[in-house]
Amino acid sequence: MGEITTSLVDWSRGQFALTAMYHWLFVPLTLGLSMIMAICETIYYRTKNDLWLRITKFWITLFGVNFAIGVATGIILEFQFGTNWSNYSWFVGDIFGPPLAIEGILAFFLEAVFSAVMFFGWNRVSKGFHLLSTWMTGIGATLSALWILIANAWMQYPTGVTFNPQTVRNEMTDFFGVAASPVAINKFFHTVLSSWTLGAAFVICVCCWFLIKNKNIQLALKSIMVASIFGFFAMLLTLFTGDSTAKLVARVQPMKLAAMEGLYKGDTNQSIVAFGVLNSSKKYDNDEETFHFAIKLPDVLSWLAYGKADAFVAGIDDIIKGGYEAEDVNGNKYMMPSIDERIESGKTAIDALVGYRTAMAEGDNLLADKHKEVLLDNYHNYGYGYVTDVSQIIPPVSYTFYAFHLMVIFGFFFFILFIVIYFVLGRKKYQKPGGFNPKNKKWLMYIGMFSLPFAYIMSQCGWITSEMGRQPWTIQDILPTFISTSKLAVGTVQTTFFMFLILFTVLLVADIMIIARQIRKENVDETDNNEEAY
């Protein structure tokens, strides 16, 4: 079998991106809708109003359709770490494996057991136990997100570990350092809260369609009330956590921040690009203009990244050249080395690892200890030892820049939309008999309905920013993507890539058609005392 080729790495990355992006079409809706239906059922439990029961059942039906495909697309992600990224699995399995196992034990079982009660238990368990099951399903989904996001955050900010040259892997030394790192906590809240906004946008889309069609008016108005309030607070908190995410990225992954902003030459009082069109010819080693056109807000990037307008924000060129004062997550200052220095340091670490293993094999413990010392001194640059050209450490700037800006634009759009929707359509007074006149508000109903794709784009863009922006690293500074793959024939990965593409696309079409049908046939006036059935 041949060597690890660029093609194999690209196809493996492509397959992971494909499966992750498909999976992420369904997960945020599961997270958001699970909370909304739990809120609706809680209102039913407290008010005993059967309309709320009908509303809850309607959202649970849509949740079920979406949940199934979320589960289907999710299983492949876990096992893909082994099938396509076997080097990664060994090199960091000691740290990455536990969150996956805890996710299964704490979250998946909770979801699996209680969702069965939620779907089938209406006539089999008490109302209180059913309500508990609905909440447990939502909490299970959220806990699942927590642990996988902890795992992802650790890849972006590898902390709480040490490298063991004897086993040739990273080993955990501080469980809470991994599980409760600032990056992990921030990532969890930012991702889950933004998913809640997608759930709210979905509910608003469906309900606006009902209002336009003049059917299920009470279901629609009540659901809009819940979704717009829920969505507003979720979006507000998403914006706050977005701000703290940017501050962490500036310290932990300055190259990602530079790519997010298309920033090549950094400065103090650094402006932020509110809107811009990148010049695709711009590279780190030429003097072309970065933007064809850009609207910039002065000082804002310095202020957002470091909390002061005169702070220095590094660009791609600065990071390559080094020699500026940087700051870590704890606020400690240090002098940023150049990429050439880091490459040298990384090569020293790799040579020391070879030296250590050779010395150990020859029984020369003294020499092995010396190599180990050199290795650990340089280990923070280990991944750079594999880099042969500086251009390898620059992420795809255009993907990262546009994804980031679209995410932010749509974030603010939904923040405003939830407020407007609540005051125009969601207020309680409209829910009284004769209290709602749909004639003059159709414009907003159409906006509410057609906004849903923007929520999905926003959500996907968040992940594109996060994952494309950290290339070439699977583990920041420690393990590049091109060292992480399994040794497979390129054709093998290409085959499974297209198998997944076809299968997931077919299932997506089925998912959309079924959901659309369920929405079209919903009639809140029909009594439904039956339990869910396959």
Next chain:
Amino acid sequence: MELSLLQHYWWFLISLLAALLVALMFVQGGQTLLVQIAKDDLEKKMILNSIGKKWELTFTTLVVFGGAFFASFPLFYSTSFGGAYWLWMIILFSFIVQAVGYEYMNKEDNFLGKKVYEIFLYINGSVGVFFIGVAVGSMFTGAPFVVGKINITDLTNPTISYWGDNLHGLGELSKVPNLCLGAALVFLSRIGGAMYLLNNVDNNNLNEKCRKAALMNFIPFLVFFLTFVFCIFLREGFAVDTSTEMVYMKKYKYLSNMYEVWPLGLMFLAGVLLVLFSGFKMLKGESMRRLFWFEAFGVLLVVLSLFLCLGYNNTAYYPSTADIQSSLTIKNSSSSKYTLEAMSYVSILLALVIFYTVVTWRKMDKRRIKENDYEH
């Protein structure tokens, strides 16, 4: 805690999860019985809604089994999954289509039509289960992989563990014990499915068909299972020399594990007897409803003992046929002491999981499924 103790504890948990997974595969068995014994939509609905309440539990157990294996023995995860690529991909595909099969089959506008989703469930219940059996079988018969940790320092060829052939797991289909275990699992899951439906569905016509299906599947199960057991018990096994840590071939290794660690042997025999007992009682038509529990508990004991036999008593649980010294043992492939210890505290929560699973199972299955539940 000692590292060795933690490694044994985690191998026990892995074995327990594997045993629970196989015991819960009655869901897959029920899926293959769906097209065979249900003659009309009402019977199909009763079967679907009976096993449909449990499919996620089996699915989740598989996912947790994978996650726990990754956390505790990451070298197995990277070696087996990265090497036996096609074997695992086929298994995963079968579980992807299972998840949507239940939810979409009877929904209007489901795009592919009801029949396709039925086929999805059948594929999961037959192909998926068979390949799981083949994958587990390879843990006894070995696989052609090589582990070289220092490879990671080589920029052009950095893979730590890789397979010596290009079949990526499909070569495992050429080994008789693997095929026998795969086939035995398929028939066992069908027996479990039939017995579960007897336990959970209150319909005389369907119950009689389930009883017949259980008996019909019992004979091929016994043939394949006993062939597998004789093959592995009478062959050489992969043993570890405790002083040198070298792996070597030892006659009757797996059989000797059963009597050298006698509780394993007892567990294995008790499990086999419970499964045989449930089959025998089924044949006589006595107390049929509760036989599911005897069968399930018997399966749990057999699989648990076989997995423990694989990893305990200085045995290589994933032997390499390409380079015997690359074979994986619970000692050379485990996570660090710190990680195993931290995970051990988390594993205590499994007791809570089992508790609420039992409570909800009892609540949901208190009343058996009847025709008139789905006649409207």
